[in-house]
Amino acid sequence: MYKNYKQQFQGELKEIKDGGMWKDVGVLEGKQGSEILIKNDKIDMTDKNGGQKLLNFCANNYLGLASSEELAKAAKEGVDKYGFGEASVRFIVGTSTIHKDLEKEISKFFGTEDAITYTSCFDANTGLFETILKEGDAIFSDELNHASIIDGIRLCKAERFRFKNSDMSDLEDQLKEASLRPENPHPGPLPKGEGVAYKPRRMLIATDGVFSMDGITAKVSEICDLAEKYGALVMVDDSHASGVLGKTGRGSVEGLMDRVDILTSTFGKALGGAGGGFTAGRKEIIDVLHQRSRTTLFSNSLPPMIANAALFVLQNYDKKFNHNREQLIENTNYFRSAMEKLGFHLGGDGKHPITPVMLMDEKIAVEMAGKLFKEGVYVRGFTYPVVPKGKARIRVQISAAHTNEHMDKTVRAFEQVGKEMAIIK
Ligand SMILES: *Cc1c(COP(=O)(O)O)cnc(C)c1O
Numbered sequence: 001m002y003k004n005y006k007q008q009f010q011g012e013l014k015e016i017k018d019g020g021m022w023k024d025v026g027v028l029e030g031k032q033g034s035e036i037l038i039k040n041d042k043i044d045m046t047d048k049n050g051g052q053k054l055l056n057f058c059a060n061n062y063l064g065l066a067s068s069e070e071l072a073k074a075a076k077e078g079v080d081k082y083g084f085g086e087a088s089v090r091f092i093v094g095t096s097t098i099h100k101d102l103e104k105e106i107s108k109f110f111g112t113e114d115a116i117t118y119t120s121c122f123d124a125n126t127g128l129f130e131t132i133l134k135e136g137d138a139i140f141s142d143e144l145n146h147a148s149i150i151d152g153i154r155l156c157k158a159e160r161f162r163f164k165n166s167d168m169s170d171l172e173d174q175l176k177e178a179s180l181r182p183e184n185p186h187p188g189p190l191p192k193g194e195g196v197a198y199k200p201r202r203m204l205i206a207t208d209g210v211f212s213m214d215g216i217t218a219k220v221s222e223i224c225d226l227a228e229k230y231g232a233l234v235m236v237d238d239s240h241a242s243g244v245l246g247k248t249g250r251g252s253v254e255g256l257m258d259r260v261d262i263l264t265s266t267f268g269k270a271l272g273g274a275g276g277g278f279t280a281g282r283k284e285i286i287d288v289l290h291q292r293s294r295t296t297l298f299s300n301s302l303p304p305m306i307a308n309a310a311l312f313v314l315q316n317y318d319k320k321f322n323h324n325r326e327q328l329i330e331n332t333n334y335f336r337s338a339m340e341k342l343g344f345h346l347g348g349d350g351k352h353p354i355t356p357v358m359l360m361d362e363k364i365a366v367e368m369a370g371k372l373f374k375e376g377v378y379v380r381g382f383t384y385p386v387v388p389k390g391k392a393r394i395r396v397q398i399s400a401a402h403t404n405e406h407m408d409k410t411v412r413a414f415e416q417v418g419k420e421m422a423i424i425k
């Protein structure tokens with residue numbers, strides 16, 4: 001029967017191409033790092049001088065751990081100690097001591113009561129909402145939340161409220177509206193006082209800790225204020241912030257974990273680079289996830305080698321990898337100030353290494369990224385629908401592994417191409 005469908009699929013593929021949304025995937029040869037060797041069937045990936053290596057400003061390798069020898073060693077030790085894998089889901093015979101150790105360490109690191117690991121943060125998020133929210137409950141989601149939060153919410157039957165990005169008055173309006181609905185037997189703001197008996201619909205506010213296209217930090221503290229006022233739970237996905245933000249690298253939730261009920265994050269960005277995710281927070285919620293979350297009940301446990309490397313990162317963060325975070329801040333400031341001096345308009349709040357170079361025009365963003373790449377700098381243009389129409393940009397991601405030379409070369413390339421394209425004077 002496939003012959004009947006073949007043309008349909010071909011048509012879809014053509015639509016993607018014609019719409020300018022085709023992804024020509026480059027293939028890394030060797031390790032991820034600040035200098036990479038990348039090959040592409042369709043595009044010549046050598047720079048204009050025939051150079052093979054490109055400076056990489058695209059990865060979420062914030063602390064530079066993706067090619068760390070120490071992490072590779074910890075992963076190898078994990079294989080030696082625990083074998084290649086569990087060949088099982090957690091609740092049958094897939095929970096190893098390394099999972100327990102890692103979960104304890106996650107709780108200790110972030111200051112939560114408990115934690116549960118998943119094979120990715122995507123799984124943590126898709127396994128969260130339908131497990132703890134049912135019909136009649138309400139979920140409030142920032143409009144710029146990550147795809148995995150959006151998909152997770154799609155799986156649950158709670159009523160959906162979407163608030164404008166980091167817009168606290170919009171969020172409050174919607175919390176008010178939800179509290180006044182008949183599903184809520186005790187409408188209006190929460191009565192004051194300890195242990196007041198109330199039984200509103202269960203309400204949960206969900207936000208990214210850092211919005212990845214803009215490099216802007218969520219207003220977690222203000223969200224918690226509203227949550228307290230209206231009796232809602234708070235969930236923060238700190239995938240871009242864990243290990244990156246906060247004086248001690250605990251993320252956008254640093255100092256707020258007594259008020260944030262649920263934290264999800266990844267070991268695939270700053271805290272490693274291979275993969276793995278987790279949900280941490282209130283003990284009862286984590287217990288419910290162990291019992292009912294479908295992405296843990298019906299999916300293999302986190303490979304022990306990754307769990308062992310993740311444990312190594314958390315155990316050594318304060319004495320070792322927090323220095324990488326300090327270097328990362330220095331690098332971010334260095335790059336931003338050089339780019340601003342040249343007259344580029346940068347997005348972001350300057351606290352996060354995601355540095356969007358705002359170009360607005362879709363064609364200019366794509367053309368500029370192509371020219372930069374010929375100068376030996378690997379960056380990508382982001383256009384609609386990944387970012388709003390007319391807000392095209394090149395997203396530069398800084399890493400602790402970048403040297404001043406790397407950044408100088410990149411700034412020079414931006415200067416040259418920017419002048420050539422009359423973006424700066
Ligand atoms: C990257 C990211 C994820 C996905 O993490 P994985 O562990 O790679 O699945 C989820 N949420 C946010 C906000 C992210 O940035």
